Amino acid sequence: MTTESSELYPVTRIDEVRAATAAAGLGALLLTPGPDLRYVSGYHAHALERLTCLVVPAAGEAFMMVPRLELPAAQASPAGRIGLEFVPWDETDDPYAVVAKRLGDVASVGLSDRMWAMQSLRFRDALPGVEQHLAGRALAELRMRKSPAEVAALRAAGAAIDAVHEQVPGFLRAGRTEREVGRDIADAIMTAGHAVIDFVIVASGPNGASPHHDLSDRVIQQGDQVVVDIGGTMPSGYCSDSTRNYSVGEPDSAYAAYFEVLRRAQEAACDFVRPGVTCEAVDAAARQVIEEAGYGSYFIHRTGHGIGLESHEEPYIVSGNTRAMEPGFAFSIEPGIYLPGEHGARIEDIVVCGESGGERLNLTTRDLVVVYQ
Structure with a gap:
């Protein structure tokens, strides 16, 4: 062995x-x-x-x-x-x-x-x-309680998917379809060391308002915002999952305004993680920022899910889950704001609860990445 x-x-x-x-x-x-x-x-x-x-x-x-x-x-x-x-x-x-x-x-x-x-x-x-x-x-x-070896495996998975997100700006440009970009990303996921591609979401323009949009033949336009949510399984069996946001050219002011709200909400939830706080309290930390800014009705899913040998497992970061955090819990923090027919955004990191706080396992920029041609 x-x-x-x-x-x-x-x-x-x-x-x-x-x-x-x-x-x-x-x-x-x-x-x-x-x-x-x-x-x-x-x-x-x-x-x-x-x-x-x-x-x-x-x-x-x-x-x-x-x-x-x-x-x-x-x-x-x-x-x-x-x-x-x-x-x-x-x-x-x-x-x-x-x-x-x-x-x-x-x-x-x-x-x-x-x-x-x-x-x-x-x-x-x-x-x-x-x-x-x-x-x-x-x-x-x-x-639910990940051992140090499991956390190390998740950390390696996070680094591998981060390496893919670093390449995404080179794949995005007006005139390409979501499916074409998705194929490049899929190749990069395997090259980065994954054994299996679990999912590739490239959601451009109005497709970004659908949290689980997959890939389509929609042609990316100049001025589009693009949600890229990707993940795979490493040879160890442990999974990666990370969402970042890109704009092909400068975003419009409405998008820029709520993206800043979303960034603050995701940061608030990550900062709130520590032993003893409940899963639903972490969800509330993100939700409160979004609701106070007037976008509450556009945040339509839970804040996160556990991750390990499955990309979705316990614990779920959702209202009603009163389970208290413990060291070794690993989960996503991924609030989103989705404006039907217009665009959407989601920021997702995998976070591990440590002895005194949370550790983010995804380290690429959480800011909107503007791609210029």
Whole structure:
């Protein structure tokens, strides 16, 4: 196991997960390919119709069901170096029945939050009368608190996506389509060290008023403002996500006015981060600045989302979330202002809560970048 793998996916994690499973009142966790499985074992498995499943009983030893043809990949992964038992199965076997037999008498199980419905229903049939819950009931608390190794992985992801934003002004010019710019950005995301491109948003002119606009064939015009929201997954499994704003030529006065409000709101929320404050209070810190400036109705989403092995995970920075911040929480702070039919803006940094305050993991300028031709 590499030093990075051993730190990100330590051998002690299985024991922590077993204890969390018992504390959550679950008999076992059943973890299929996805972020939960990778968090616990380090195995980045293919999601297939053939069952791969890490079984973590609340009492007893964990084991992994794996199709025999996938066994070499599983053994070569960090999961192969943590003393985990692999149970290979053949094409004519019923792996669900094997899991049920080995589990014995349990009253409840936690299923991966991203488990396919096909698999959850097969487990329901194999474990009749056993209550099914989400594995997040046991894992969410662990996954929210990032270890120093996880924070380092997120910091590396932040630096990689920052390197892409540094190149964006060279891609933007009047006459190019959003899709053409997006292709250049996608190439840059991979060149910067990501293993996967998760999303590329290039939202020009009125498209900037749609927070989750993707790419289109709209031709960028002189005078357009452009929202660029990009992210990917690093080889470590940890994600990047950052939004910056560009203007092809000088912006109009109305845009410049609310962009300054947005910049102050994002800064206020970042400055408010520290242990003990609630997630909803961080949301309110950004929202208050925007509402006092008269743009409250144009801020139409939460202030942020957690990030780690998924680009969106707990904790969510939103009104109603009274969870208090703890050191190791990692999340976006991304207030936005969107004027339908005109333009929009969003400033997004990934922030980690430290012992006394927040650390921004994205360091490129948050000012509007004006691109001259």
